[in-house]
Amino acid sequence: MKYVFLVGDGMADYPVGELGGRTPLEAAATPNMDSIVRLGRIGRVLTVPAGLPPGSDVANLSLLGYDAAANFEGRGPIEAASIGVELDAADTAFRCNVVTLRDGLMDDYSAGHIGSEDSRPMITEIQAALGTKTVKFVPGISYRHLTIIRDFPRGLACTPPHDISGQPWEPHLPKGPGQEIILDLMERARPILARSESNKRRIAAGKKPATDIWPWGQGRAMKLLTLQDRYGLTGSVISAVDLVRGLGVxxxxxxxxxxxxxxxxGTNYAGKVAAAREALLNEDFVYLHVEAPDETGHEGDVHKKIQAIEEFDKHIVGEILALRAEIPDLRILVVPDHETPVSTKTHAGGPVPYAVCGPHVVPGAAAAYTEKEAAWAPVEPAVDLFERFIRGSW
Ligand SMILES: [Zn+2]
Structure with missing residues (x-):
């Protein structure tokens, strides 16, 4: 058997007044996801274990069948894996955003979605000035970089900068063990950024400068049993998001x-499907992730979210269903990692609907892929769902 997970990030939602009480999944035309439900089953899965934040990190880790409560360290070490940085057991990796702080407010958590060509020289300059035997700055992509610190204490509380957009930043500075180390790095990075040629060019071009670094999402190195170790599976991850790629690594x-x-x-859907086909012809498992439903949920734009869901249904789910002509023993599962309701513009951690079809999946009575159709189903923990997907039946 071959296995494919199709993850529509943040697809699940709440009823929307503007849609007459329907959710975006109900309002969208999704003939292919509906057909998976008719060919197989709909169910409900809890991807965010109680007590954990409903981030894509925790949710995708859970979908891959790992106990997030036991294994999740933080976003930093996952992104380190995605860019090929090996962490030592004594290392703590922080995600280090370059941000725009203005008039005491978090003006932009991404410094205007800064390009790597502008941000990487800045991180290199910061590393040259502030790097030591125990502190290292590693350039990543766009506004997303890493700060790696050796023997950093556990327990520091950091705030994700995208959670405080437009709010005063000072009350959200890191608090707890090691705070003085981070505050000192932030203070010392500020003048380096201010005199960076990249920033001078950005200001001259009317773009937002990266005024500060903002470390968060820290954790120690994460060591997971691979899918090869657990199930003897080979496979691939296909995603535009470094976090999801890091989990795959x-x-x-x-x-x-x-x-x-x-x-x-409008992402390169055909390219993603071609990559999935190539992987499925040669390997056992593919984790194909599409980010757009989540982004449009964060924007609070219900029509764009419906468009994102319809594009996912047509260009990904439909094309993967068509692959069964070539790969008949293909088990397919469609699922969001978490809810991103357009009404709240942020993630929520409730159970989400999944649809599964393929070998050893006996069709049920449901006919459409919606939150409402799934509501009757028992809630399965994501770790159980993955196990069942690989070894079980419906
Ligand atoms: Zn997500």
């Missing part, structure tokens, strides 16, 4: 990069 999956994958509407 930690799970022992091959990263298949797709040119033109944007993480937004």
């Amino acid at each position: 930690l799970a022992g999956l091959k990263v298949r990069l797709v040119p033109g994958a944007t993480g937004y509407l």
